[in-house]
Ligand SMILES: Nc1ncnc2c1ncn2[C@@H]1O[C@H](COP(=O)(O)OP(=O)(O)OP(=O)(O)O)[C@@H](O)[C@H]1O
């Protein structure tokens with residue numbers, strides 16, 4: 001009994017780390033992705049080129065490699081981050097690149113007439129983006145953003161290699177010590193519940209936005 | 215009204231020597247056109263003659279290559295020493311263009327806003343008007359176009375004719391002095407066309423200055439004070455609407471009217 005209590009407590013700790021990474025990454029990667037998308041779409045030559053390069057690197061290399069790079073390579077050039085910050089940096093940069101591409105496609109799918117109507121009503125470019133284009137874009141990108149978010153839940157398990165005590169690592173430690181597979185099952189249930197909740201939230205959001213899309 | 219009798223201050227849009235190219239294609243060539251206060255100018259002509267482009271040049275959705283455009287006495291664009299079009303500063307241009315509203319063939323309502331929010335968005339965001347200031351005006355405009363009951367509905371729930379009337383009300387909410395219409399009824403079924411034309415006719419009765427690109431000959435004849443006929447990047451003929459339909463001067467005009475009316 002005591003053993004089970006102890007196991008559960010450890011796993012609860014582990015799931016806290018997983019949740020922390022998940023929510024903080026989401027909170028930073030979404031706005032950063034939007035900024036990257038807007039810069040990419042703007043006419044600013046060099047900045048735009050820099051964003052394309054950044055997206056290419058992030059999408060063209062494995063997230064695992066990016067994590068290892070932040071964790072092991074940055075300290076060599078004198079940048080020392082704690083475990084959580086390292087993980088957050090790598091996850092945020094990686095996911096922002098994917099979100100940026102989703103947002104860019106979403107913005108480009110808004111018909112030109114929306115910009116023209118805004119312009120003839122006197123909106124500035126910034127006002128047009130903020131009040132007209134981005135709100136419509138959000139409705140359109142919910143399905144792909146939902147997909148990426150669910151991927152992020154599962155990708156958080158990659159911090160396993162950074163010796164951070166996330167859910168998966170805790171589970172493995174217990175399994176190896178106790179020769180009992182239950183922690184793996186508990187971990188699986190945890191991930192499933194999270195994806196279930198996220199799917200539910202995104203369905204609600206899509207239903208909310210569906211009211212004006214015919 | 216012959217144009218010589220009109221006070222200079224009453225010229226709302228003055229276009230001189232306008233040239234517009236898309237790449238190598240000369241779409242507008244040496245256009246001169248004045249629109250006076252309270253006038254309804256119908257712009258007619260075959261497809262591809264440059265009607266939409268002319269309208270879009272007036273409110274800078276397209277930029278011209280040469281010539282000048284003066285709106286309500288203020289110069290939006292004029293030729294520099296090299297004979298190329300040079301626009302005024304962005305702030306001044308914004309102020310000048312606030313005299314003008316536009317209604318599009320495809321309505322272009324904001325789909326994520328209710329009808330009333332479509333009307334209130336620009337006054338709030340662009341002019342900084344408060345909700346209590348603009349709401350009564352927006353409601354009044356919706357009553358005027360007969361859509362007050364639909365104020366909380368999203369545009370996707372409206373018929374095309376209703377959407378176009380909301381678009382007209384939305385443009386009016388910014389209190390423009392000039393309204394531009396680019397084929398406002400071309401996307402509509404005949405029975406919906408009537409209700410939109412009725413709204414435009416009502417504005418004409420209130421002496422709103424309007425330029426209307428249209429294929430509706432009866433509308434041009436009955437509502438427009440003047441007709442401008444375009445073909446091949448030029449204004450071929452320009453006359454009061456009565457004279458235009460009764461005694462077309464040019465061969466091209468006669469052919470066009472023959473095809474349109476029969
Ligand atoms: N953005 C553009 N880029 C290139 N060519 C264009 C563009 N817009 C219009 N054109 C061309 O300019 C010419 C005039 O087009 P415009 O749309 O002004 O004609 P229109 O008189 O309004 O015709 P319609 O009655 O079919 O609407 C056409 O040959 C058209 O193909």
Ligand SMILES: [Mg+2]
Nearest residue numbers: 265266267397
């Ligand atoms: Mg046209």
